[in-house]
Amino acid sequence: MNNLGKVLNHKKLNDEKVLVAYLVAGDPDLESSLDLMHLLVEAGVDIIELGVPFTDPIAEGPVIQKAHDRALKKNTDFKSIMNLVNKFRISNPQTPIILMGYINTFVTNKKLINMKDNGIDGVLVVDIPGEFNLADYEINNKKIDSISLISPTTSDDRIKTIVDQSSGFIYYVTLRGVTGSSHFDKSEIEFNIKKIKNLSNMPVMAGFGIKTTEDAAVLASYSDGVVIGSSIVDLIDKNSDKKDFESVKEYVTDIKEAISQ
Amino acid sequence: MKSKDLPDKFGFYGEYGGKFVPETLMFALAELEETYKSLRDNNEFQTEFYRDLSQFVGRPSPLYFAKRLTDHYGKASIWLKREDLNHTGAHKINNTVGQILLAKHMGKKRIIAETGAGQHGVATATVAARLGLECHIYMGTEDVRRQSLNVYRMKLLGAEVHAVDSGSATLKDALNEALRDWVTNIESTYYIIGSVTGPHPYPMIVRDFNAVVGKELIDQSKELFGKMPDAILACVGGGSNAMGIFYPFIEYDEVRLIGVEAAGEGLKTGNHAAPLNDGTPGILHGAKSYLMQDESGQVKGTASISAGLDYPGVGPEHSWLKDQNRAQYAAVNDSQVVEAFHLVNKLEGILPALETAHAFAYLEEFMPTTSQDEHIVINVSGRGDKDINTMAEVEGIDL
Numbered sequence: 001m002n003n004l005g006k007v008l009n010h011k012k013l014n015d016e017k018v019l020v021a022y023l024v025a026g027d028p029d030l031e032s033s034l035d036l037m038h039l040l041v042e043a044g045v046d047i048i049e050l051g052v053p054f055t056d057p058i059a060e061g062p063v064i065q066k067a068h069d070r071a072l073k074k075n076t077d078f079k080s081i082m083n084l085v086n087k088f089r090i091s092n093p094q095t096p097i098i099l100m101g102y103i104n105t106f107v108t109n110k111k112l113i114n115m116k117d118n119g120i121d122g123v124l125v126v127d128i129p130g131e132f133n134l135a136d137y138e139i140n141n142k143k144i145d146s147i148s149l150i151s152p153t154t155s156d157d158r159i160k161t162i163v164d165q166s167s168g169f170i171y172y173v174t175l176r177g178v179t180g181s182s183h184f185d186k187s188e189i190e191f192n193i194k195k196i197k198n199l200s201n202m203p204v205m206a207g208f209g210i211k212t213t214e215d216a217a218v219l220a221s222y223s224d225g226v227v228i229g230s231s232i233v234d235l236i237d238k239n240s241d242k243k244d245f246e247s248v249k250e251y252v253t254d255i256k257e258a259i260s261q
Numbered sequence: 262m263k264s265k266d267l268p269d270k271f272g273f274y275g276e277y278g279g280k281f282v283p284e285t286l287m288f289a290l291a292e293l294e295e296t297y298k299s300l301r302d303n304n305e306f307q308t309e310f311y312r313d314l315s316q317f318v319g320r321p322s323p324l325y326f327a328k329r330l331t332d333h334y335g336k337a338s339i340w341l342k343r344e345d346l347n348h349t350g351a352h353k354i355n356n357t358v359g360q361i362l363l364a365k366h367m368g369k370k371r372i373i374a375e376t377g378a379g380q381h382g383v384a385t386a387t388v389a390a391r392l393g394l395e396c397h398i399y400m401g402t403e404d405v406r407r408q409s410l411n412v413y414r415m416k417l418l419g420a421e422v423h424a425v426d427s428g429s430a431t432l433k434d435a436l437n438e439a440l441r442d443w444v445t446n447i448e449s450t451y452y453i454i455g456s457v458t459g460p461h462p463y464p465m466i467v468r469d470f471n472a473v474v475g476k477e478l479i480d481q482s483k484e485l486f487g488k489m490p491d492a493i494l495a496c497v498g499g500g501s502n503a504m505g506i507f508y509p510f511i512e513y514d515e516v517r518l519i520g521v522e523a524a525g526e527g528l529k530t531g532n533h534a535a536p537l538n539d540g541t542p543g544i545l546h547g548a549k550s551y552l553m554q555d556e557s558g559q560v561k562g563t564a565s566i567s568a569g570l571d572y573p574g575v576g577p578e579h580s581w582l583k584d585q586n587r588a589q590y591a592a593v594n595d596s597q598v599v600e601a602f603h604l605v606n607k608l609e610g611i612l613p614a615l616e617t618a619h620a621f622a623y624l625e626e627f628m629p630t631t632s633q634d635e636h637i638v639i640n641v642s643g644r645g646d647k648d649i650n651t652m653a654e655v656e657g658i659d660l
């Protein structure tokens with residue numbers, strides 16, 4: 001079992017909610033990303049989602065788009081991201097790391113993803129059609145889970161197909177829109193997550209647009225955990241000049257507390 | 262597999278095409294495909310479409326013998342398929358007239374589109390105005406600047422034009438932003454994509470609506486010179502005008518199909534917009550196709566004098582036609598395009614769009630390979646009023 005399986009099992013056994021944190025690798029630079037990954041774990045993050053920057057990230061709102069641009073300006077590529085993961089693994093062998101990004105860079109760099117013991121536990125490709133499996137694109141590392149998105153517009157039939165093609169957990173997209181938008185329909189979210197859980201044993205994480213501790217607490221009550229992205233990326237950006245990320249830590253600690261009650 | 266049967270049921274043309282989009286869009290693509298398939302063979306729908314093409318667009322567009330241009334080269338007869346004479350001045354209106362009917366049938370009240378040269382934006386704003394629908398056009402800030410005439414036209418038509426500043430601030434980024442809008446307003450909104458690009462079923466739908474150009478050409482060729490053309494030339498950005506005129510001819514092996522891409526500052530410089538000439542297969546905007554990308558899979562910046570061709574990707578069916586060797590794809594650089602622009606103005610009294618001028622520019626290389634008993638056709642995809650400012654700037658003229 002990989003790190004992701006272990007953490008998800010442990011959480012389930014202890015009836016605890018999962019906190020997933022997203023940051024873009026290489027924003028503002030790779031050394032900061034390494035510091036931030038450790039800091040996030042200290043603040044209580046259970047799973048790290050590392051965004052792989054892409055020139056055309058169509059599912060992202062302005063906050064994360066700009067982070068992709070900043071990382072690309074620093075020449076962050078797949079190789080340097082693998083390097084970052086290796087460095088992180090020296091002192092942290094256990095926190096699951098998921099690479100999240102767009103199919104063109106993933107297919108182009110499949111050799112790196114397929115490499116043994118590369119420290120990666122899961123892959124989430126935003127624009128791979130849910131009825132296809134990563135193996136269809138020759139990404140077939142047995143140690144790596146293939147995580148899929150299910151959205152409010154996914155039909156019941158598709159939910160079944162997607163669940164069959166996925167492993168690890170299901171990422172439920174809580175709104176119609178890009179990352180960082182707002183406007184939740186809470187009853188719809190609750191209804192849809194229940195539906196997914198009826199069709200699958202996998203944990204379901206809720207994400208896209210969660211900003212406040214209140215949102216996090218409510219959405220965690222419907223799901224197995226939450227994903228926080230744009231808010232963290234925004235705080236990273238606002239503190240990048242001094243590279244003092246204490247406020248990121250405080251924010252994440254508050255979210256952790258909110259979902260743990 | 263025969264070209265007529267393409268795309269397959271997953272939206273692939275061989276290895277190209279597909280639906281590589283965020284999950285939220287999948288249902289909308291399925292809904293669109295279903296609607297289109299139920300309507301495309303429906304008599305009432307076809308009657309409505311052809312009535313609009315005839316009475317609103319002004320079809321059929323003429324096939325015109327370019328006598329002085331023919332004499333200039335002294336080889337094959339050159340014929341012009343006059344899409345520049347369509348209402349709003351380009352082939353783009355064929356597609357928007359068709360897609361707005363789909364939007365109407367689906368009960369969508371809000372229309373969005375991306376645009377590069379502004380021709381597709383104008384064509385979209387036009388059909389939206391006609392039905393009284395809310396219309397939003399995304400356009401890169403660089404293109405807003407160089408195609409300001411069309412920006413004003415869109416506003417006159419009641420559309421809201423959103424300038425897109427991200428990335429290279431051109432067509433690619435406008436498409437990104439249109440897709441983001443669509444994800445956000447998925448239930449209320451119909452996205453009229455402007456070329457044979459994007460996720461399935463768009464490349465198929467846009468091809469089919471533009472295929473009226475090729476269908477007319479079959480009849481006009483027989484009537485005016487008594488046989489099929491020996492070659493058809495069209496410029497290729499996303500590839501809709503080329504696909505529209507090529508498609509009905511794919512099964513006629515004797516007709517050479519030649520697409521002309523934008524070589525910008527020159528293919529060797531890397532500063533161009535010619536993925537079929539100097540790209541590799543990759544995935545952008547929902548489809549696999551030839552793409553300008555670097556070795557780590559990032560999309561490269563593009564350069565072209567023409568906003569409508571300034572795009573790093575191309576429609577998936579063109580990639581398939583290239584690999585099948587059924588079509589050839591050439592490229593001409595900006596300075597050749599400027600020369601051709603002048604030549605066509607002076608010899609034929611026609612002001613071509615800079616996009617279209619790419620097809621004319623390739624004649625310099627192509628005509629010497631032809632013979633006097635042959636007939637070739639150029640798709641004059643649009644007129645060049647919108648490019649007067651760019652040309653004046655290039656030539657240092659203060660208007």
Ligand SMILES: Cc1ncc(COP(=O)(O)O)c(C=O)c1O
Binds near residue numbers: 377457499614616642
């Ligand atoms: C006149 C004209 N021709 C050609 C194009 C290129 O598009 P496509 O390759 O889809 O025909 C454009 C796009 O804006 C255009 O305005």
